[in-house]
Amino acid sequence: MASSTHSSGQGGRVSPAGAAGRHRCIALVGPFGSGKTSLLEAILARTGAVARQGSVGDGNTVGDASPEARNHAMSVEMNLAEVEYLGDTYSFIDCPGSVEFLGDMEGALDGVDLAVIVAEDDERKVPALQLILKSLEARAIPRVLFLNKIDKSTRALRDVLPMLQPASEVPFVLRQIPIWENGRATGFIDLALERAHVYHEREASTRIDMSDQDRAREHEARFSMLETLADHDDALMEALLDDIAPESDVVFADLVSELRQGLICPVFFGSAEHGNGVGRLLKALRHETPEASVTRARLEAAGGGAVQVLKTLHTLHGGKLSIARIFGDPVADGDSLLRADGSAVKVSGLFSVFGQQASKRVTAEAGDLVGLGKLEGVATGEALRQTFSEAPASGCKVSMPPVLAVAVSANQRKDEVRLSAALAKLVEEDPSLEVEQNQTTGQTILRGQGEMHLRVARERLAGKYGLDLHVAPPEVPYAESIRARTTVRGRHKKQSGGHGQFGDAVLEISPLPRGEGVHFSDRITGGVVPKQYIPSVRDGVLEALQCGPLGFPVVDVAACLTDGSYHSVDSSDQAFKMAGILAIREGLPECKPVLLEPIRKVSVFCPSDATARINAIVSARRGQILGFDARPGWNGWDEVLALMPESELGDLIVELRSATAGVAIFTSVFDHMAELTGKPAEAALKRAGKQAA
Structure with a gap:
């Protein structure tokens, strides 16, 4: 559904990137609470994708519709929405802003053409903004800044941008300046087009004449924009030095070129809540976003392929769904795709995703962002090929070291197998989670990016999979060692009719330097302990060291078998194993155990x-x-x-x-x-x- 209500366009000017029928994929990123979901909702309303703009406060937005997002009033996962605008298709990915959920953003960035950074006039959020910008800069993703909540800002843009600038490696370049009335932004002046517009609540802006005062402000701000562009365009620099006004086409060409090269970050502003500034942003995205072929070339340098998997979902009724960006030939239901190892996976269902809804579709073209059904074994970040002639692609795995952990277990024994399967699905959906079966403590450890991240994971285990969980802090894997040495005899003797049991072993127990582990040796001479029984003594020693006198595994200990005796009839492997166990249990308390x-x-x-x-x-x-x-x-x-x-x-x-x-x-x-x-x-x-x- 193309929008026909905008009056703040560029006079019908269409760059190659704005050619009709193209598909763009754009990420909305920014610190927590900056208004990304509200901006997505405003875009959906402006393009006619939804009948009415929803509100995060009212809980009726297309994004953040999962029970966990609604419960905490925050984005906890990426949200997708596809719109039509002036004959082109746009897939928007609304990414979480909390540092605890940036794993979803990391996955999404591997398939986008451009990122819109949503920020606000809040100095406290500059470090979080820098975290996000670092991810964009590392991937060389073109980006624009949308300064949201302009209606609530109390400072001039000339003061706000220097405050935000330390977060970015490239200069922020104003593309607009606000029109102020009684201390409130009522419209904007486009510095590239040199046109003024006035805002209307959740509707398209309309063009107005500039006042003399605003025209003077526009000339000053525009010259500053051109100076920055001229840093990378000698011809423009000469024109400015000669006081020659550059042609509009030259200005637009520089803006597009320097944006795509990552030399500048253009700045737009508005209020997503009131739908202000959305139309001008969409116009800029239409003309200046690189094509999917440019993105594919960038990704291929980092191991990308014809199909890039950005997210994995496990739906209750439809099974596994892989959110993927198509960069190669069209993909249809039933097609086979190739993994890096050459194995084939079959597409079992093709879907368009809009918020929490998935609808079937027939095919996906290059540039489309779609859901691919039941790609078994395929993980988030994986790149797939369509033919063997393509070079194998490794993809871009999400890697975020965990910073917080909890031990989880099922309150009912019958749920233990279900818990294991649910945890595996949870980690497949969110690679920034980790699950470990700790062999030392016997606990199942769930690790994540913070308190809220783990809380949401537990809520999904309970709500989506119906699991009643016990959650506790992980046990610390303490160990124990010894400070002194001793010699001890372990004798196992038992007579119960028929063959008895007899094993006799003398051990020297001594401490080892820290980190040496456990050493077992023997100095048996004369066959006082037959050779075939020495391994049994060692097995007994190792078993007894699993739990020392303090109750923890014993490390950095040497045990040497020096003497013993045997019985020709009653001795056995088991008897000598018990002798080794008894010697360790009796000897360790004498060796000054230490935690x-x-x-x-x-x-x-x-x-x-x-x-x-x-x-x-x-x-x-x-x-x-x-x-x-x-x-x-x-x-x-x-x-x-x-x-x-x-x-x-x-x-x-x-x-x-x-x-x-x-x-x-x-x-x-x-x-x-x-x-x-x-x-x-x-x-x-x-x-x-x-x-x-």
């Missing part, structure tokens, strides 16, 4: 103005600061390095984000085990329900 805790090497990434607070938080959690430095490639960010006990990392991210307006992240890797004594050891043993030796 060990895992220490991890942590890197915290944060805005520089929060570094002092981060250092204090880490130190308060028994962390050892190793140092900090500027984060490479990140203006105004630091990286803090520290060694921290794993037990202190449980809710660390909550405190870090509280100190950094919600943007800090950290990574950690195991470094070593360290002795834990005193009150911290007593507390750890108490939490684990153990008793100190």
